[in-house]
Structure formats: structure tokens, C-alpha cells
Amino acid sequence: MNPYLELLQAYPFEKLRKLFAGTTPNPNYSPISLGLGEPKHATPDLIKQALIDNLDGLANYPATLGSETLRLAISQWLSRRFDVPQLDIASQILPVNGSREALFSLVQAVVDPTRTQGGKPIVMCPNPFYQIYEGAAYLAGAEPYFANANPARNFAPDYSSIPEEIWLRTQLVFVCSPGNPTGAVLTQKDWEELFALSEKYNFVIAADECYSEIYFKEETPLGSLTAAHRFGLKDYRNLITLSSLSKRSNVPGMRSGFVAGDAKLIKNFLLYRTYHGGAMAPPVQAASTAAWNDEAHVIENRELYKQKFAQITPILQEVLDVALPDAAFYLWADVTKHTPMSDTEFALALYRDYNVTVLPGSYLAREAHGINPGKNRIRMALVAEVDECLEAAQRIASFVRQHMQAPSA
Known part of the structure; x- marks a missing residue:
């Protein structure tokens, strides 16, 4: 077996199952989970109908590049x-x-394990982070380096504090903006700092922006393509x-997304995916085209x-150190201000x-x-309908009040 598999840690939800093992929840309450970040709002009919209308496409092998119609829809959406x-x-x-x-x-496509300068190649991850980043780094033969979220910088990592010997080994930097679990959005200044470092040390930036369309202010969250264009990186x-x-x-469940940006990187990634078997099914391509072409359902969802x-945020602010995030659908709360419990003790x-159910930070x-920058925090995914989330918030408020401790001087 691949020896790098031994480096993989248990997924957060596996750890949560072990934490809860042997514990029987209070039967007077129906179960509510704020643990998993799985959207629960209804799938728009236009997407389901497009999928149904194109089931004949199951008779065809799809091209890895995808249809021109889908790529055009994505390009137009990105521009808008x-x-x-x-x-x-x-x-x-x-x-x-x-x-x-x-x-x-x-x-797997980007990391060059033969290009070493003082040690293994480095894949830099924000910390906290989406676990795929770490696993992908290990299985590519690289070493993850964790750039801690800094609450004083709206949870952005302080890239200026990272030693040059680390940058010399860095081949890829993951950025998650809006962030999981913090909901924080990087500023133009944050991006420009990173672009300058990429130019100096020649590493790839992978901008994970899957939460970009869930936000709470009139101003849309800044995206990496916008920031790059303003910075002068017209070719990304x-x-x-x-x-x-x-x-x-x-x-x-439809499993549909895209990558976009540097044409040279896309060309090589396409080659990799041709062998990897990453083609999208034609009915899913058709449904995806319908989704990218429609904004009304996105506005309604937001x-x-x-x-x-x-x-819900005001209810929880009475008992936890928590604030409305820039974007995404998580609340990232410190539990130590009003309770004597750690994040795992609180969750259990x-x-x-x-x-x-909440997820220990x-x-x-x-x-x-x-x-550990997630220590003593919890992540709450407000993905269910509002009544269920309100019920969860009220239970959490009651729970904290039972365990309330006097604020430290």
C-alpha cells in the first residue's frame, strides 16, 4: 500500500463519532445537527428539470473538457x-x-516531488482548514505547512511571519475565502501580499471559493480573479x-464545479484528469449549465x-463569543468566555x-x-430550515446559561 496513507488523520466527523460513543442523548429532545456543512435548502426545480430532460446523455462517454455550452455558462457567470x-x-x-x-x-498534478530545496515540497494550508488540503498534500509526497488564522487579521494568516526557508520549498498555497470555518473574506491587500509572494517564489495559489455566494452584506465578497485582475495579473x-x-x-449530491485561471496550469490539469477519469456526466453538465445561467434561485437562497x-446570531451572542461572519453558513464561536468547558467538553x-450536535473547532x-487555532471554538453549520436552527440556538442558550461562569476580571 501507499505508505503515505499512514499519514492521514481521521476525518473530523469520525473523531466526533468517537467522542460521542457510549453517550445517550437526552430523549426529551429530538436530534438537531449543526455539525455537517451540507446544504438543506430545496434544490431549484429548473436544475432538476434540466437533469431529467437530458438523461439521454447517459448513453454517451463525456469529454473531460466538458461541453462548450457549460464552459461558456461558467465563463459568463465569472465575468458577471x-x-x-x-x-x-x-x-x-x-x-x-x-x-x-x-x-x-x-x-497531485501540481506538486513536483523531484523539486526539493531543503526538504520535501510544501503545500501550505490555512489553519483551521478543510481536511482535503492536508490529505492531498501527503498523498502527493509533500509536507503540509499550517498558516494559523489570526483573529486580529479577521482570521487571515499572517504570511509575512513565515520564514523564507518555508517559502523556498512551497509549491502550492491553499486559500479558502470565504473561509471554512471562520466565514472570513480576504481583502485586496491580503491577496496582493500573496500574489507578490507567488511571483517571488513561484508557487501556485489554489483559491477555494465554494462559499462565495452566501453572504450577508450588500457588498459581494472579493474573489481571487477580481483581486488578481486589479493587481495586474491579467493572465492569472x-x-x-x-x-x-x-x-x-x-x-x-450533483457533484459539479469548475476550476479556472492560469491557462498553462489548466492545460496540464486537463491532461492529468484525462487519465484520472474526471469527466462529468452529460446530464449533470446540462443541469449545471442551467444553474450557472440562472441567478434568481441564488438570490432567493442567499x-x-x-x-x-x-x-439566530443575536440569540447565540448572548451566551457565546460569536459574531456574524463575512460570508458562508457557519458560526465560529469561542465557548470559553462564559463556560469552563473546552470545545470537546462543550460538544459532548x-x-x-x-x-x-456541533463540531469542536x-x-x-x-x-x-x-x-491549535481551533481550540475552544465550535463550528455551527446553519444549513437546516430556520425553525430547526432557532430551536437549536435556544437549546444552546439554555445549555450555556446552566453552565455559565462569571467573566474573568
Whole structure:
């Protein structure tokens, strides 16, 4: 077997199952899970109908490059949404089977294990992070380096503090903006710092933007393509943006997304995917085209999240150190301000006493540079309908009040 498999850690939800093992939740409460970030809003009819209308496509082998119609829809959406010139559909856009598989396979295509300078190649990850980043790094023969989220910088990593010897080994940097689990959005200044470092040290930036369409202010979250265009990277050199329909259009089971950006990188990634078997089924391509071409359902979906967060955040702010995020559908709360419990103790006791599941923040991060930046925080995914989320928030508030401790002087 591949020896790198031994380096993979248990997924956060496996750790959560072990934490809860042997614990019986209070039977007086129905179960509510805020643990898994799986969209629960209804899938739009136009997407389901497009899928049904194109089932004949199952009789055909799909091209890895995807249909011209789908790539055009993606290019037009990117131009509308991020205020950039349309990307070339022949060389700068590639449909993928959900951003998750593309995040993983992109690392396998990008990392050059023979290019070492002082040690193994490095794949830099934000910390906390989406676990695919770490696993992809290990299985490509690289070493993950964790750039801790800095609350003082709106949870952006402080890239200026990273030693040059690390940058010299870095081949790919993952960026998640809006972030999971923090919901934070990088600024133009953050992006320009990263672009300058990429130019100096010649590493690829993989911008994971699957939460870009769930936000709470009138101003849309800044995207990597917009930031690059403003910076003068008209060819998006060394930049790959990844997005998905899962959160935007409530179709996580359809597994549909795209990568876009640097034509040279896309060309080589296409070659990799031709062997990897990454072609999207024709009915899914047709349904995806319908989704990218329609914005009305996205606006409606976003409004549901706005209403939900507007009702639930104030309830939780009374008992937890938590704020409305820039974007995404998570609340990232510190549990230590009002309770004597760690994040794992909080999650276990809440599950036991009120049958509500939240995810301990330490499970979403690694200890790096002396700290685990997820420690003593919890992630709450507000993906269910508003009544269920309100019920969960009220139970959490009751739970914290039972365990409330006096604030430290």
C-alpha cells in the first residue's frame, strides 16, 4: 500500500463519532445537527428539470473538457459575478466533479516531488482548514505547512511571519475565502501580499471559493480573479480558482464545479484528469449549465440565509463569543468566555443534555507553531430550515446559561 496513507488523520466527523460513543442523548429532545456543512435548502426545480430532460446523455462517454455550452455558462457567470473579462473557454476553464475532488487532484498534478530545496515540497494550508488540503498534500509526497488564522487579521494568516526557508520549498498555497470555518473574506491587500509572494517564489495559489455566494452584506465578497485582475495579473499566472454549485444552488449530491485561471496550469490539469477519469456526466453538465445561467434561485437562497443568521446570531451572542461572519453558513464561536468547558467538553455535554450536535473547532485544525487555532471554538453549520436552527440556538442558550461562569476580571 501507499505508505503515505499512514499519514492521514481521521476525518473530523469520525473523531466526533468517537467522542460521542457510549453517550445517550437526552430523549426529551429530538436530534438537531449543526455539525455537517451540507446544504438543506430545496434544490431549484429548473436544475432538476434540466437533469431529467437530458438523461439521454447517459448513453454517451463525456469529454473531460466538458461541453462548450457549460464552459461558456461558467465563463459568463465569472465575468458577471467578479467583474472580470470573460475567460477563454478553450483554455482557462475546466468543469470538475465538485470542488472537493478537484482540490485533491490539483495537488497531485501540481506538486513536483523531484523539486526539493531543503526538504520535501510544501503545500501550505490555512489553519483551521478543510481536511482535503492536508490529505492531498501527503498523498502527493509533500509536507503540509499550517498558516494559523489570526483573529486580529479577521482570521487571515499572517504570511509575512513565515520564514523564507518555508517559502523556498512551497509549491502550492491553499486559500479558502470565504473561509471554512471562520466565514472570513480576504481583502485586496491580503491577496496582493500573496500574489507578490507567488511571483517571488513561484508557487501556485489554489483559491477555494465554494462559499462565495452566501453572504450577508450588500457588498459581494472579493474573489481571487477580481483581486488578481486589479493587481495586474491579467493572465492569472499561477492562480487557480475553484468553485462549486453545492452551496450556491443546493445540489451537493450533483457533484459539479469548475476550476479556472492560469491557462498553462489548466492545460496540464486537463491532461492529468484525462487519465484520472474526471469527466462529468452529460446530464449533470446540462443541469449545471442551467444553474450557472440562472441567478434568481441564488438570490432567493442567499435571502434565506440572511434571514436565518439575522434571527439566530443575536440569540447565540448572548451566551457565546460569536459574531456574524463575512460570508458562508457557519458560526465560529469561542465557548470559553462564559463556560469552563473546552470545545470537546462543550460538544459532548451539549449532545448529551440537549441532543444538539456541533463540531469542536480543534477537530478542524492542527497544532502548529505552539497552538491549535481551533481550540475552544465550535463550528455551527446553519444549513437546516430556520425553525430547526432557532430551536437549536435556544437549546444552546439554555445549555450555556446552566453552565455559565462569571467573566474573568
